[in-house]
Amino acid sequence: MTTAPAIAAPVAEVGHRPRSARLALADRIFRSLTGASALAVLLLMSLVGAFLGYRAAQALHVAGWSFLTTASWEPDAHHFGIAAVLTGTVLIGLVAVAIALPLALGTALYISEYAPRRLRGLLVSLVDLMAAVPSVVYGLWGFYFLQQHAFGLSRWLATYLGWFPLFHVDGADPRDPLAPLTVYKSSTLIAGMVVALMVTPIACSVMREAFSQAPLGEREGAYALGATRWGMIRTVVLPFGRGGIIGGTMLGLGRALGETIAVFMVIAVVFAVQPHILQNGGSSVSSMIALLYGSASAFGTSALMAAGLALFALTLAVNFAASAIVARSRSGASSDI
Numbered sequence: 001m002t003t004a005p006a007i008a009a010p011v012a013e014v015g016h017r018p019r020s021a022r023l024a025l026a027d028r029i030f031r032s033l034t035g036a037s038a039l040a041v042l043l044l045m046s047l048v049g050a051f052l053g054y055r056a057a058q059a060l061h062v063a064g065w066s067f068l069t070t071a072s073w074e075p076d077a078h079h080f081g082i083a084a085v086l087t088g089t090v091l092i093g094l095v096a097v098a099i100a101l102p103l104a105l106g107t108a109l110y111i112s113e114y115a116p117r118r119l120r121g122l123l124v125s126l127v128d129l130m131a132a133v134p135s136v137v138y139g140l141w142g143f144y145f146l147q148q149h150a151f152g153l154s155r156w157l158a159t160y161l162g163w164f165p166l167f168h169v170d171g172a173d174p175r176d177p178l179a180p181l182t183v184y185k186s187s188t189l190i191a192g193m194v195v196a197l198m199v200t201p202i203a204c205s206v207m208r209e210a211f212s213q214a215p216l217g218e219r220e221g222a223y224a225l226g227a228t229r230w231g232m233i234r235t236v237v238l239p240f241g242r243g244g245i246i247g248g249t250m251l252g253l254g255r256a257l258g259e260t261i262a263v264f265m266v267i268a269v270v271f272a273v274q275p276h277i278l279q280n281g282g283s284s285v286s287s288m289i290a291l292l293y294g295s296a297s298a299f300g301t302s303a304l305m306a307a308g309l310a311l312f313a314l315t316l317a318v319n320f321a322a323s324a325i326v327a328r329s330r331s332g333a334s335s336d337i
Helices: 025-068 083-114 117-132 135-149 151-161 188-212 216-224 229-240 242-257 261-266 285-295 298-328
Strands: none
Touching (some): 083 117, 083 188, 083 285, 083 298, 117 188, 135 151, 135 261, 151 188, 188 261
């Protein structure tokens, strides 16, 4: 005797409402506001670029491509370019990054890995407070204190590393004890040291966040295999935070390239390509604009706007590259869980 298979009762289909219908009114409002804020930022950046491009059009039409290769700055004579100031800007930024990178990396590692828990909040606040100090304060510190105490370092570098073009000083013998020290004053090195302290908190913040996201399981696994704390940091934390290190460094570089007041107060602006970072005199795009804007003619103002447009494009490219590196790194990627 066979039995007929039981027929399952029909199950009523449960309808799925679209996601947009499930969103509460508050969620839709919040999403709209955040989307509008993001679009407003992009719009403002576009307007800044468009404004600079419009004001710089007259000077760029006259200068053409020589604007990027001419070192002198005589806009009223239609002979001007940013080769000198752009070189100085890049050199100041590189010097600042070379000094800020070990400072930021060491501080971030100490806060995230070595500092007692009760001190971490205080240390984070102190480092972040450095970013809130006005740039004019750093400029005053660099002009009245650092510049008077950096002669020894500059002279030592010129004495033992003067064979390298970057550390060579024209017209000075570093081994002569009677040689004047003013040749080392207001140099690219001093400006870079001042800017380095200004960009260290930015780089440190990015690195610290990257290090704090290193997986706990991999940390414990390294300890279980007999690693010391430094061994765990070297094999787990640093590889995990590599993107944060690179991204934070590039964000600091973008900040250093656009610094104005501190550099203007420390450096002596010269309109010539100055590749020697220890020698008196240097230049940057921002300090040149601050120096000449008040006395510039109508065409000179257009030329300064063109220089500002070049600096705007350079810093934008550096910051976009830094954001892309952080986003693509393991520490900067979002979780799918």
